Amino acid sequence: MKKNTAHAGTGTEGRETKSLIAIVDDDESVRIALTGLFRSMGLTSEAFASAAEFMKSAHLSETTCLILDVMMPGMNGIELQHQLAATNRRIPIIFITGRSDPSTRAHALRGGAVSFLSKPFSEDALLTAVQSVIEEE
Numbered sequence: 001m002k003k004n005t006a007h008a009g010t011g012t013e014g015r016e017t018k019s020l021i022a023i024v025d026d027d028e029s030v031r032i033a034l035t036g037l038f039r040s041m042g043l044t045s046e047a048f049a050s051a052a053e054f055m056k057s058a059h060l061s062e063t064t065c066l067i068l069d070v071m072m073p074g075m076n077g078i079e080l081q082h083q084l085a086a087t088n089r090r091i092p093i094i095f096i097t098g099r100s101d102p103s104t105r106a107h108a109l110r111g112g113a114v115s116f117l118s119k120p121f122s123e124d125a126l127l128t129a130v131q132s133v134i135e136e137e
Contacts, residue, residue: 019134020062021045024054024080025069025096030119034067037123043130051075055083063091065133067126070097070104078104081111092133096121 023034023045031047038045048054052074054066070077081093093113097104100118108116115129 018044019064019137020059021065021067021130022054022057022059022063022091023047023067024051024072024077025067026050026072027069030069030096034126037126038130041127051077051080051083054080060089064137065130066091066093067130068093068095070095070108071099078107078111081108081113085111092136094126094129094133096126 021038021043023031025031025034025047026049028049031049035045035047046057046059048057050072054060055075068077068080075083077095077097084091084093093108094115094117095105095108095113096117096119098119100116105116114133117125117129
């Protein structure tokens with residue numbers, strides 16, 4: 001895995017653009033761990049405690065990859081995926097979950113998720129999924 005992956009490309013005016021990874025998980029320890037992991041890899045991330053917080057944020061339009069927990073209070077990850085699709089926001093989603101079941105996995109992938117990882121997942125598995133999203137930008 002290359003360490004200098006924060007720069008994803010060049011904007012329309014010739015300036016470099018950074019990839020922003022949004023992390024939406026109600027578990028604070030997961031948010032802290034993933035933010036630290038991405039920072040150590042030279043990637044920019046923002047963490048949100050809920051789907052509603054993410055939807056209201058100024059970072060919504062800047063997000064190039066969304067790390068999304070399935071089970072959260074309020075709007076869950078699958079509902080957020082549907083909300084984004086309903087508003088024509090095409091953000092690549094990597095689902096993470098502690099309670100994986102085949103029907104939820106299938107539903108998420110049919111809805112366009114690029115990956116579905118069960119907790120605990122390896123850092124390498126997550127970074128590989130994120131890197132594939134960034135490279136396709």
